[in-house]
Amino acid sequence: PVGGAVTGREGKLALKNGKGFPYRRFQPIERITPTRGLSNPTCPLPVPARSRLLSHSMSRPRSMMQPAPARAGRMAALTTTLLAPALCTTALAATPVATAPAQDMSQLLGRVVEDAIPFMSFALGDAAEWVNHPKDAGLKRAFTLLDDRLAELPQEMNGNMPPPLQMALSPEAIPTWLHFLRSPKSFSIGGSTELQSQDGEGLVMGFALHEPSEEAAAAYEAELMGLLAQMGAEMPPGIIQREGSSLVVKAGMQPAAIGSTKAAALLEGGSMVEEVTINVGGFIQHLERQFQIGYAPPEAAMVLELLRRFGLDQMTMDMAVKTDGTHMHTASVMSGIGGRMIEAGILKADGLMASHLAPIPADAHFASVQRLDMGALFEGLNSLASGIMAEQGMGDDADLGEMVKSMVGIDLREGLFGAFGDTFGFYSSDTTGGGGMTSMVMFASIEDVDALTDTKEQIEMLLNSVAAGETNGYVSFRTWMDGEVEYTTLMFPGLPVPLEITFAMSDRWAVFGATPQAALGAMRHITSGGKSISSHPDLAPLLGQSSRTAVSYMDTAYYARMGYGPTTMMMSAVSNAVRSPMDATRDAGPMMPTYSDFAEGIMPQIGYTEVRDGDLITIASGDGSTVVGIAAAMGILQEFAPLIMIPVMAAGAEEMGREFGFRF
8 A cells, every 4th residue: 555665875765645755774774574553564663673663562672772883873763663653653654544453443332342441531522612701702702603614725826726625614614614613522532452462552433423413413413424425525324323312432432421520410500511531441451451452661560560569550540621601610530540649648638727738828829728647648658669569579578768767867767757737738929929939838737846956967068069079069958037036048040040949947847838938938927927818708608517638729811911912912813713804794893801891700710629438539610711710820920921931041040050160
């Protein structure tokens, strides 16, 4: 099906249409002749002779195991290895429908494989229900003009479009496509052991479009199939099956029904916006099967074993979002993991009180608090690490904590993890820096302040010793005092690095600030006993309930205010896009409300986490306006955009290190 030859040092991969992709030939090379995993054995892609990734060998390529004389040679071989599957896919895409892969798919269409294991399901609700908030009226008007605008495109392009595309954008066809986009739909993907043993992948899929009635489903099926026939699209017979009021396409799997998840069941009433299920255990099971039959690298075995020991091979995650026109409600469920964390003592099951939120100032714009026993968490991790070390021949009594203590003198068990209390969180506030990125603070309660102080000093000495030898004094940890509180700051003496992460602690709380000012503000708030976020009227009802393990808060109005300008420009772009250059009377009008109307009554997002029937669930509610949500997201992006400067600064520091002769 794919022809062509490779000649000379410069060549092309020739396809059926006579065109090809230029490449540089690496020495030595060999032609791939896969016997499994790739469905087209004639794909003539050049790969390094010593690389066996594409033939799915269990051994690693020698080019990755042994040092080569030139780094460029290794990178060239690796690049070819990584790009070859994509190029093979491109070649196969040019193959006629009658080739073997298409025949295999046609045999899979319309049926469900018995041993199909779902990996992920995704569903979208009726798009018309997403924008029912009064502040979204302009956006909803724009949606109603979209079909008329699309119908004008063929005329504007003066007919310079292929006939199928002209048909697809005809005034008669556009409502069909828009109906497809707006209607509720669900998609599932999974794996099959039966198919996996045949082609190494074993992927199965299912898709469904959901109509309000059986009559509507029959009418839309006829409309869609008629349009595809007019466009000349060759559709396998029976590809679409009508099941009640749904149009279903099965490729080995039945798509999940909308509203079938645990998360959706937690949200009463309202219209579904989206729904997601991730079957972590099913995906791990599929990867294990791939490893057994030789389609996964050896390194996968260690990763899978770690996931299994963490109990993730039994976990599924559900998430659902619904709207009732005024609020947006979100629920997520991590099945089974909550009960195991309670049994291990990692999660504290006695609830959250106002005292646990005391470190967070009342003017916080974002906050999250979690009850978590770090000592129990360490023992769980240590047990996992000890088991692995024992399997590696390091003895049945191998202990990660003792090993680290003997090597560097730091007691992880009692001096670090065990010295912390059971409350952790982070926030940004006006008190700690105006509410932006530089006002971010992490905090933790302290159980043993003396042990934690000793460990902090040991870590400082160790890191300063390493930094002195590696950076000639350009990086160091230095301590300073504010009243009776000691602060430790990461500094870069002599270098213009805009970073001063600071740590401080009192007898009950430890804080990490993004800046010295943030740490100062946080610690002064704690020591003064200032008003905390626990007094917020929407948060207070969540406190005092024994099942709650975490709460979260976001001041949506604050972030939406920052994002109002960029969102207004975005809505102007949408408004202009649906306007007509031919009909001046068609206009959606202003899409964004005035700022005073926009800002009125914006609701914060409040959430909580708890363990229920062994599951770890999180439920949150917030403002139901789409434009408010977009503006808040733009505000958050604008607030934290400086984070992208961190890798730039790191690269600059490395270059400066080379210039001044020290390693950074």
